[in-house]
Amino acid sequence: MASLIARSAVNGPVTLIEPVDAQHLPNVRDRLTSAQQAWLDTTGFDGSPGSATLLSDSEGRLDRILVGVDPSDPMSSLGGLPYRLPVGNYALSGDGMPIDEFAAALGWALGAYHFGRYRKAPRLPATLVLVDEMLGSLQPLVDATLIVRDLVNTPAEDMGPEELSNFAKTLAREHGAKLRDWIGDELLSGNFPTIHMVGRASHREPRLIELTWGDPSHPKLVVVGKGVCFDSGGLDIKPADGMRWMKKDMGGAAHAIALASLIMTTRLPVRLTVLIAAVENSIAGNAMRPGDIVRTRAGLTVEIDNTDAEGRLVLCDALTYATEQTPDLIVDFATLTGAARVALGPDIPAVFTNDDQLAIDLVAAGRRVNDPLWQLPLWRPYRRMIESYIADFANAGTSRLAGAVTAALYLDRFVPQDTPWLHLDTYSWNDADRPGKPRGGEAQGLRATFAFLQTRYL
Template sequence: MIPFISQFDDISTVPISIVQADAFDAWREGQSERDKNWIAANRFEGKAGTQLCLPGDDGSVASVVCIRDKDTWDIWSLADLPANLPPDVYHLDVSLTDEEATNVAIGWSLATYVFDRYKAAPKRFATLRLPLNADADQVARTVFATNLARDLVNIPTGDMGPKALESAASQIAAEFEARQINVVGDDLLTYHYPMVHAVGRAADQAPRLIDMVWGDADAPKVTLVGKGVCFDTGGLDLKPSSAMLLMKKDMGGAAMALGLAYMIMDAGLPVRLRVLIPAVENSVSSNSYRPGDVLTSRSGKTVEIGNTDAEGRLVLADALTAAGEEEPDLLIDFATLTGAARVAVGEEIAATFTDDEDLFDAIRRHAETEKDPVWRLPLWSEYRSMIDSPIADLNNSGSSPMGGAITAALFLKEFTAKAKSWVHFDIMAYNKRARPGRPVGGEAFAIRAMFALLRERYGR
C-alpha cells in the first residue's frame, strides 16, 4: 500500500508547518495566545528534529509545527513523522520544488513500511496528502520497488527458496509482458551454467537460472545480474551458526535486480532490459561440491575451489558470462558478496567497483542526490595474483584474508570482458539499526541511484 492520498481527494487534512530552528522564536510570536500557552505548557523549545501537535477547539489535532535545521529537502527530511504523529491525514504547508515534493513523499511512504507477513496486528501511521507538484508515478514506483526488495530479503528461506524467487520474478515479468525463461536442475548442464549447478545441486530445491527480457530488441542493452543464493550454509566449509542467522538475505542481490527492473519497466525506459538471476541454496549433502574441486565455468575458464563459502562469485560468473555474450551497453550486478566490503565501508554503504570513470562519476552524483550512498573501491590489478591457482585458471578464494572485497570483484571482472561497461555493487541488503524511513530488516541498496542514472542516460 502507498500511504498517501491523492492531491484531488476531497478529505479534510491537518496542516504541517515547517519552521527552521533559528526562526522558531519569531514564528511562535505570530501564533495565537492559546497556541503560545500550549507551546509553553509542553515546554516545546523548537529544537531541530522535534515537532508538536497543536489542538483545535474540540481537542483534536488542528495543526503540527515541525522544526528543522536546514532548508534543503531530500528523501529522508520528514521520514521521522509518519511514526511520530497521530494516525491522521496531513498536508505540508510549505513551498517545495517538484523534485523536493517528490522526494519528501517517497521518504514519508518508505517510513510506513512494516514487514507484517507473519504478524496479525498492523501498525498505523500518519498519512500524507501528496503535494500538488509531486510526481505521483515516480513516488509509487520507487516505493513499490524498494518495498519489493525489502520484502524479498525479509521473507525466510522456507518461503523464499529458489522456486519462490523464480515465482516472484515471474509475477513482475507478467505485469510488464516480459519474456522469462527458467533453466532448472540438470538443464543447467545442458544449457551451460555448470557452476550454478555445482553450487546448488546439494539442496532439496533444484538450482535455476532465471532469465527475463523486456523491451525493444534494437534499444540500448542494459543487463542486471543479481546473486540469488537463497540460503548459504557455507557448504562443506560450514559457517558457524551465528553467521547463518541472516543468510536468508544472501539473495539480496537478486532482490535489488528485481526492484530496479520493476522501476525500469514501470517507467517505460527505452532500453532492452535483461535480468539474470542464478537462484540456488548452498547446502550440505553427499553431492556437495568440495574444497579442491576444479569447476569449468560457462566461459571455459577453470576454477579451483579454495572455499565452498565463496559460492556467490561462482554463480555470478556463469550469469555474467551469459550477459556478456550479448555485449550489453551497461552490465550492472548486485551481490551480498563479501564480509570484507562491510569491513571496508560499513553496513550502510554500497561498495562499488568499476573501471568506467564516467559511469562512476554519474553514479556518485545520483547517489548523493538520492541519498543512496555508494563508495568506490579499486579494481587493483596488483591483487589479481591473489586469486591465481597452480592447477586452474582461477581460485575462488583469495590467498590472503586482506582485500577480500577487491579480490572478489577481480574474480567477477574475469567474466565481464565483453560488456561495454560494467559496475559491481557489493551490498549488505539489510539494516541492522533503525533510522527514519529505514527500519531494521531488508533494504534496497543503490537502486534509486541507478534508476536516476538510467533515466538521465536514456532520456525519459
C-alpha cells in the same frame, strides 16, 4: 500505497505539518498563539532532528504538527511520523522552512512500511496528502523499494529459488515480458556449471532465471542479481551468528527484480535482460568441497578455496552469459562481501567498474536522489591474492585484506574490458529502526541506479 494519497482524492480534514529547525524556530513561534508557545516551552520542543510536537487550537482540536528536520537529510525528515501521528490525513505546510518535498514524501512512504506477511501491523499509518503529479512520480520508486524489502524479509522457507522465479514470472506477466528458467541439471546442459555446483547440495534445485523485455532496437541492458536464497556457507560452514540473517543473501536478486519493475513501469527505452542466479548454498554429500575445481561457462578453471565465497561463483556464469549478448551495459547487484561493510558501513554500497566514468556518473546520480554509493578501486595487482597453483585462479585466498576488491576482481575476469560494467556490493539490510528505514530488508543503490539509467538512456 495506503500512506500516500492524491489531493484530489482527499475527503475530510487535513492537518498541516510544518518542518522546522533550531534556526527557524523563533520565526515559527512568532506565528503561534500564546498557549501554543507555552506548550513548546512546557514540552521542551527545540526543533532538533526527529523531534515533533502536536499543537491544538483554542478548542482543543489538532491544529498543526511541528517536526524538527535536518535539511541535509531530507529522506528522514518525515520518515518517523507515519506510525507516530494519529491516523488521519496530513500535508506539508508552505509556512515551514524549505525542504526537499519529494525526498521528504518518499521518506514518509518508506517509514510507513510494515512487513505483514506473518504479523499484522498494530495500526494503520497516517496518510500524507500530495499533489497528483508528485504521487505519480513517487509511486514507482516506493513500489520498487517495497519489492526489495518484501523479498529480502521473507525467510528462506518461503523464498527459495522457485519462489523467486515465481515472483519474476508474475512481474513478467504484468509487463508483457518473457521469462525462462534453466533448472537443476538443465544448468549443466545449458553450460552454467558454477551455478549448478553451488546449488546442487540443496533439495531445492538451483536455477538461472532470465527475464527479457523491450524493443530489440533499443540499447541492450543486462541486469544480473545474486540470488542465494540461503547461505549456510557450505562445508566451510558459517557460525551461528554469521548464518542468522542469511535469508538476505538474495538481496542482489531482489534489487535486480525491483530495478526491472522500475524500468518496465516507466518504459525506459532499453532492451532489458535480467539474469538471476538462484540457489541455496547447503550441505549434503554432493556439496562442493574446498579444493574442488570447476570449469566455468567462460572456460576458465576455478579452484574452490572457500565454499562460503559462493556468490561470485553463481555470478560468474551469469556474467559470462550477459557478455555473450554484446550489451551496451551490464549492472550486477550482490550481497557479496562483509569486507565492503567494513570499508563503508551498512548504508553505502560499494561500486566497482571497468570504466571509472560510469562510477562517477552513478555516484552523482545517488547524490541527486539521496541514495548514496561510493566507488572502490578495481585494483588489478591484487589478483595475486586469489591465485591458484593448479587452476586459472581461486574463488578466494588466504589474505583477509581487500576482500571486497578481490571479490570484484574475480568477477572482473568474466567481463571483457570493452564491455561497460558496474558491480554493486550492497548490504540490503537495516540493522535497526530509523526514520524511513525500518529494520530488515532494504533497497540500497536502487534509486541511484535507476536515476543513472534515466540519464543514460532518456
